[in-house]
Amino acid sequence: MRIFHPIKDPILLTACIIASLLGSFLVLALMHKFLSMRAKGRLITALTFLAGFFYSLEFFLPAKDGKNFLTPWVEPVGDALAVIGAFAFPLGLISLAVVHLGNIRRRREGWYFSLFLFIAMLAMALSAFLNHYARLPLAKNIFTCLFSGLYIPLGVAMMSTLAFYIVSAAYRAFRVTNVEAVLMMGAAIIVMLGQIPFGMWLTSWLPMQGIVASLRIENLSNWFMTVVNMSVQRAIGFGLAIGGIAMALRVWLSLERGMQLGGK
Amino acid sequence: MEHATTGVAILELSITGAILFSIFLARGGKEFFLRKIAAFSVIDDAIGRAVEMGRPILFSAGLSGLGVTFFQALAILSYVVRRAAEYGVRVIVPLFASDVYPLTEEVCKEAYRAAGRLEEYNPSDVFFLSNDQFAYASGVVGIMHRERTATHFFLGDFAAESLILAEEGHSVGAVQIAGTPSTLQLPFFVAACDYTLIGEEYYAASAYVSREPILVGSIKGQDLGKIILLLLSLSGVIGMTLGGKMAIIFQNLFR
Numbered sequence: 001m002r003i004f005h006p007i008k009d010p011i012l013l014t015a016c017i018i019a020s021l022l023g024s025f026l027v028l029a030l031m032h033k034f035l036s037m038r039a040k041g042r043l044i045t046a047l048t049f050l051a052g053f054f055y056s057l058e059f060f061l062p063a064k065d066g067k068n069f070l071t072p073w074v075e076p077v078g079d080a081l082a083v084i085g086a087f088a089f090p091l092g093l094i095s096l097a098v099v100h101l102g103n104i105r106r107r108r109e110g111w112y113f114s115l116f117l118f119i120a121m122l123a124m125a126l127s128a129f130l131n132h133y134a135r136l137p138l139a140k141n142i143f144t145c146l147f148s149g150l151y152i153p154l155g156v157a158m159m160s161t162l163a164f165y166i167v168s169a170a171y172r173a174f175r176v177t178n179v180e181a182v183l184m185m186g187a188a189i190i191v192m193l194g195q196i197p198f199g200m201w202l203t204s205w206l207p208m209q210g211i212v213a214s215l216r217i218e219n220l221s222n223w224f225m226t227v228v229n230m231s232v233q234r235a236i237g238f239g240l241a242i243g244g245i246a247m248a249l250r251v252w253l254s255l256e257r258g259m260q261l262g263g264k
Numbered sequence: 265m266e267h268a269t270t271g272v273a274i275l276e277l278s279i280t281g282a283i284l285f286s287i288f289l290a291r292g293g294k295e296f297f298l299r300k301i302a303a304f305s306v307i308d309d310a311i312g313r314a315v316e317m318g319r320p321i322l323f324s325a326g327l328s329g330l331g332v333t334f335f336q337a338l339a340i341l342s343y344v345v346r347r348a349a350e351y352g353v354r355v356i357v358p359l360f361a362s363d364v365y366p367l368t369e370e371v372c373k374e375a376y377r378a379a380g381r382l383e384e385y386n387p388s389d390v391f392f393l394s395n396d397q398f399a400y401a402s403g404v405v406g407i408m409h410r411e412r413t414a415t416h417f418f419l420g421d422f423a424a425e426s427l428i429l430a431e432e433g434h435s436v437g438a439v440q441i442a443g444t445p446s447t448l449q450l451p452f453f454v455a456a457c458d459y460t461l462i463g464e465e466y467y468a469a470s471a472y473v474s475r476e477p478i479l480v481g482s483i484k485g486q487d488l489g490k491i492i493l494l495l496l497s498l499s500g501v502i503g504m505t506l507g508g509k510m511a512i513i514f515q516n517l518f519r
Contacts, residue, residue, distance in 0.1 A: 058267075059266070059267060059268050060267075060268050060273055060276075060277075061267075062267075063267040066267065068267070085330070085363045088362050088363035088364075088365065088366065089362045089363070090362075091362055091365050091366055091392075092359075092361075092362020092363075092365050092392035092395075093362070093392070095362075095365055095390075095391045095392040096391065096392050096393075098387075098388065098391075099388050099391045102388055109410075110410070154398070154399075155396065155397075155398045155399070158398035158401060158402055158428070159398060159424065161428065162424060162427060162428060165427045165428055165431040165456075166427060168431060169427060169430075169431055169452060169455040169456045170455070172455060172456070173454075173455035233447055235463075236447050236450075236462065236463040236464075237447065238490065238493050239463040239464030239486075239490065240445050240447075240463055240464055240466070240467070242279060242464060242486045242489040242490055242493070243445075243463070243464035243466065243467030243468065243486055244332050244445070244467065245276070245279055245280065245283065245489070246283050246467060246482045246483070246485060246486050246489075247332045247335060247336050247467045248332050249280060249283055249284070249482070250478075250479065250482055251332065251335050255287070255478050255479070255482070256335065256339050256470065256479070
C-alpha cells in the first residue's frame with residue numbers, strides 16, 4: 001500500500017501540492033485562532049499517544065508470515081512522517097538566514113563570514129541545479145570544484161584533526177595519579193601492543209598452545225577486549241536499553257514535564 | 265517487518281509493567297531514594313559558574329534527530345534554560361537537524377516563560393547550524409572561541425565529533441558535562457569532560473534535576489527492569505551450564 005506514489009501527471013501533481021499547502025495553512029490557521037494553549041498541548045499529547053500506540057500495536061500483535069493487519073500501514077505512515085520532516089528543512093534554513101542576516105545587518109564581528117555563507121550557499125545550490133537540469137559544462141566544473149575540491153577536503157581535514165585530539169586526551173587520561181589510572185594505562189598498553197606486529201614479536205617466544213599461551217600479548221589483548229571490555233559494554237547496554245524504554249514511555253504518555261508545551 | 269516473539273513480548277511488557285507500576289506508586293505519594301551522582305549535583309554549580317563569569321552556556325545535542333535520545337536532551341535543556349533564565353545567563357543551542365529546531369525553540373521559550381523572563385528570550389540563541397557532521401563540529405568550536413562560553417553541555421547522540429568538541433571545550437577552559445547513549449563515544453567524554461553521564465544515567469537526568477515524583481518513579485522502574493534482566497541472565501547461565509533440555513529452552517526463548 002503506497003499513498004505517496006509519484007504522480008505522473010504534472011497538472012494533477014501541481015494541483016495536489018497547492019491543495020495540500022492551502023489545506024495545511026487553513027487547518028493550522030483555524031487551530032491557531034480557536035484553540036487555547038492548553039488545548040494545543042492536549043492535541044499534541046493525543047497525537048503522540050496515537051503515533052506510539054500504532055507502532056507498539058504493530059510490533060506486539062501476532063504476525064503471520066511477518067505481517068499483521070497493521071503491517072501494510074507502516075510504510076505509508078513512515079512516508080507521511082518523512083514528508084512532515086521535509087517540511088521542517090525550510091525552517092532550519094530560515095533560522096540560519098535570520099541569524100546570519102542579523103550578523104550582516106548589525107555589522108557584528110566577523111560579519112563577512114556570514115556574507116560568505118550566503119555566497120557559498122547560493123553558488124553551491126545554483127551550480128548543482130544547473131548541472132542537474134541544464135547539463136551546463138561550466139556548472140558541472142563549478143559544482144565539482146566546490147563539492148569535490150573544497151567541501152569534501154574540508155570535512156576530511158576536520159576528521160584528521162581527531163588524531164591530535166586523541167593524543168592530547170590520552171595524555172590527560174593516562175596520567176598516573178591513582179591506582180585506577182595505573183590499571184587503565186596497563187590495559188591500554190597491552191591492547192595497543194596486541195594490535196601491532198612489534199607487540200606480537202615481544203611475546204613470540206612463548207608457546208602457541210597450552211596455559212602459558214594465554215600470556216602472549218595478542219591473547220591478553222583479545223581477553224581484555226572480549227571479556228573485560230565486553231562485559232562492561234553489555235552492562236551499560238542493558239541499562240541504556242531499559243533507560244530508553246522508560247524515556248519512550250514518558251514521552252509516549254506525556255509524563256516528561258520539560259517537554260510539555262502549553263504552559264502546564 | 266520485525267515483530268515481537270512470545271519471549272520478547274513477555275520480557276518487554278514485564279519491564280514496561282515494572283516502570284508503569286513504579287510511576288503509579290510515585291503518583292500515589294510513595295517516596296523513592298535516589299543515590300547521589302556527581303554529574304547531576306554539579307549542573308547547578310556549572311550554571312552558577314557561567315553566572316559568576318558573565319559568560320554564556322553552550323548546549324549541544326550533537327547529531328540527535330527526533331528520537332528518544334533527543335527528547336531526553338530536550339528535557340535536560342529545559343531545566344538548564346529555566347535555571348539560566350532565572351540568573352539572566354544566555355544558553356546558546358546550535359542544532360544539527362532542522363526538524364528538531366521548532367520543538368527546541370518552543371521548549372526554550374517555555375522554559376523562559378516558566379522562569380518569568382519571557383521578554384528576555386532571544387530567538388537567535390537557538391538556531392540550526394548545519395546537518396553535516398564536521399561542519400557542525402567546526403561551527404560549534406567557533407562559537408566556543410568567539411563567545412568564550414563558560415559551561416558546556418554535550419547531551420545527545422555523538423559520533424567522531426565528540427572528541428573535537430570536548431577537547432576544544434577543554435582548551436577554552438569551560439566546565440563540561442557530557443552524556444550520550446553511544447558507548448563508543450563515552451571514553452572520549454570521560455577523558456575530556458569534567459563530568460560524564462554513563463549508560464542509563466543519561467536517561468535518569470531529567471528525573472534527577474526536576475525531582476518530579478513521576479519521573480523518579482520511572483527511575484525506580486528501571487531498577488526493577490534491571491533486576492528482571494539480571495535474573496534472566498543468571499537463569500540463562502545456569503541453564504546453559506546444565507545443558508540438555510534447559511539449554512534448548514534458553515536458546516529458543518527469544519527466537
